[in-house]
Amino acid sequence: MARAAVLHAVGDTELDLRDDVTAVSPGPDQVKVRLKATGVCHSDLSTMTGVLPATPPVVLGHEGAGIVAEVGAHVTHVRPGDHVVVNWTPDCGACPDCLRGQPNLCMTFIAQSFGDPRFRLGDGGPAYGMAGCGTWAEEMTVPRQGVIKIAEDVPFEYAALLGCGIPTGLGAVINTARVRPGSAVAVVGAGGVGLAVIQGARIAGASTILAVDPNEAKHPVAKRFGATHVATLDGLEEAKNLLTGGAGFDYTFEVVGKSAAISTAWNLTRRGGDVIVVGAGAADDTVELSAFALLFDGKNIKASLYGGCDLKRDVPLFVDLWRAGRLDIDGLISRRIRFEDLNDAVRALREGEAIRQVVLFD
Incomplete structure (x- = not known):
């Protein structure tokens, strides 16, 4: 037993x-x-x-x-x-x-x-x-x-x-979003998976990585893993204006599992940018979006279940990144x-x- x-x-x-x-x-x-x-x-x-x-x-x-x-x-x-x-x-x-x-x-x-x-x-x-x-x-x-x-x-x-945290976070960057070098990235939620997303954005070559979390104690940790900037919810508009000239981020990752966080991610994303939903939310937690904005803003909402990973393919990749000192x-x-x-x-x-x-x- x-x-x-x-x-x-x-x-x-x-x-x-x-x-x-x-x-x-x-x-x-x-x-x-x-x-x-x-x-x-x-x-x-x-x-x-x-x-x-x-x-x-x-x-x-x-x-x-x-x-x-x-x-x-x-x-x-x-x-x-x-x-x-x-x-x-x-x-x-x-x-x-x-x-x-x-x-x-x-x-x-x-x-x-x-x-x-x-x-x-x-x-x-x-x-x-x-x-x-x-x-x-x-x-x-x-x-x-x-x-x-x-x-x-x-x-x-x-x-x-x-087996979960790293594939879900890192995979969301490399498999689902396919973040391009030089991109501006925002990550809503700086918990364990959020930090894996931040690492993935750094590995992918993002030039700007904003970590968003209401808990300011997580901000220094997010910076240690690759965030170039941090913000609470109250400071989002200021950060968006400072880092993107008000246009918004190329890729925004929601790593909380709440409709409010998805809305936050949507509002942070530029026209034509990608909103990546990583967090596991409740079945009765509904996201409301404008039908007008869905079409004319041209934003893409992408689900990233398990980081879009095939672990047979991706675990060896993650191990190689760890061996190379690029994945902490x-x-x-x-x-x-x-x-x-x-x-x-x-x-x-x-x-x-x-x-x-x-x-x-x-």
């Missing part, structure tokens, strides 16, 4: 930290992973509050890395002992989204996970895995497409962030914690006190 953090009901503010949870045995096309590190992401909190759907009881966590423990009979690309990153949106390779080259939109395995328990509790009852994963556990079983092999010299706490992963980790600290980590996440907390398993 293994330790796992279980959410019994949507709306609970405390997780049940148990030591009697067992991951199901892998089927022919599945892999069991022994987790070594997992991130504490805002999407985990969104699952607790019901913004993102789940089937309770559910083991939370979707951003992780570990060692392959077992493989099914049909699995050939990894074997026991391999180090892997967890891919929380594994691509089936056969659905319309996969066939048109958008594996990040594949919902085949995620849809299955709502009715397919991945864990058993000590009393024999079933438990499900968040997004088909459940990385807040010492072991879990996922489809073979749900693991990406990495080199053994990549620290597990770095590899964990390659260590700086994104504000706190390394133990499993028993998870409820405190959720509180810190809720109160905006951390960038990225990472659980290290023994």
Whole structure:
């Protein structure tokens, strides 16, 4: 049996930290992973509050890395002992989204996970895995497409962030927006993913990068990762006038998951520019835009689910950027914690006190 953090009901503010949870045995096309590190992401909190759907009881966590423990009979690309990153949106390779080259939109395995328990509790009852994963556990079983092999010299706490925060942020820049060198970029929200967007804009060669966050304590951190300027919501018009002559930014990234933040991003963007929606918002949080402006301003609204990433292609790229000293992963980790600290980590996440907390398993 293994330790796992279980959410019994949507709306609970405390997780049940148990030591009697067992991951199901892998089927022919599945892999069991022994987790070594997992991130504490805002999407985990969104699952607790019901913004993102789940089937309770559910083991939370979707951003992780570990060692392959077992493989099914049909699995050939990894074997026991391999180090892997967890891919929380594994691509089936056969659905319309996969066939048109958008594996990040594949919902085949995620849809299955709502009715397919991945864990058993000590009393024999079933438990499900968040997004088909459940990385807040010492072991879990996922489809073979749900693991990406990495080199053994990549620290597990770095590899964990390659499973969500970095692909979502950096991918939004290089895959979705395709930011051009010399561009003016604004990033609304300077949390963990927002900082990954800022790094991506710097790597892409943006000449101006404005980080927008009401929490001024995040401003020095944003500058450390590449922001050339910072602003609160009250200072946006002044910053827009100063940095773009009032025209607006070429690319504006919304990394909050709120309709108000999307509206802010829209207003910061120049005519003909791109608004990139990165944050995961609630189903009933509606954005209102003028039909006149939608046409005559010529702005493009682009969704960036999972940064438009194909992790098979992009994880090696991110590792190369890290090796070259261009991608700072260590700086994104504000706190390394133990499993028993998870409820405190959720509180810190809720109160905006951390960038990225990472659980290290023994």
